[in-house]
Amino acid sequence: KAGVTQTPRYLIKTRGQQVTLSCSPISGHRSVSWYQQTPGQGLQFLFEYFSETQRNKGNFPGRFSGRQFSNSRSEMNVSTLELGDSALYLCASSLGEKLFFGSGTQLSVL
C-alpha cells in the first residue's frame, strides 16, 4: 500500500505570496490532518478533515485554510505569507487514532 504522499517536497516563497500544499492519504483513509513543525516547537495542529468536512481546527490565523476532496486528497493554503510561516508542514492520514505521516513539505519564506 502506498504511503501518504505530499507535494511539493520543498518550496521557496517570498513574503506576501500564497502557497498551496497537497496531500494524498493512504488509500481508504478518510481522515487527513495537517501539522506545522518548527525547530523546538514540536508539531502544532492546524486542522483535520474527514469526508470533505473540517472536523477540528487548531489555533492558527485565518490565513491558513484547507479543504478535502471527495477522493480524500487534501490541500492546505497559506495566504499572505510571513517569514514566521517557514516550517515543515506535515500531513497525516488515519483510519482510526493512529496517524500515518507523509514526508512533509519544507516551506521557506524569504
Place this chain on the structure above:
Amino acid sequence: GQQVMQIPQYQHVQEGEDFTTYCNSSTTLSNIQWYKQRPGGHPVFLIQLVKSGEVKKQKRLTFQFGEAKKNSSLHITATQTTDVGTYFCAGPPGGYKLSFGAGTTVTVRA
C-alpha cells in the same frame, strides 16, 4: 485547552546507557501515543497505550501509562545509535485531533 508537556527537551546519552523521557498532560487522556522522528524524517507511530497503568514493551523500549492517565513515560535500555531521533508523545483531548508534546531529542555518544 489540553497541553502535553515532555521532559527533557534534549537527552544526550552514552551508547549502552539507559534513559527515560516523560510526558505529562494537564487533563486526563483517553489514550496516549508515541511517535519517533529520525533526523530529516517524519514522525512514525511507535505505540498506543489505552489502559490506566498499562505497560508495553518493544524490544529495548518500555512504555508506561500512568494510573491517572495524565502521564506517560518511555524508557530505553542499552541505548544504540539507531535510537537517535526525536520522540513525541501525543494525546487526544476527547476530540479527533492529537495534541503533541514538543518532543525529546535524543543524541547518542558512541
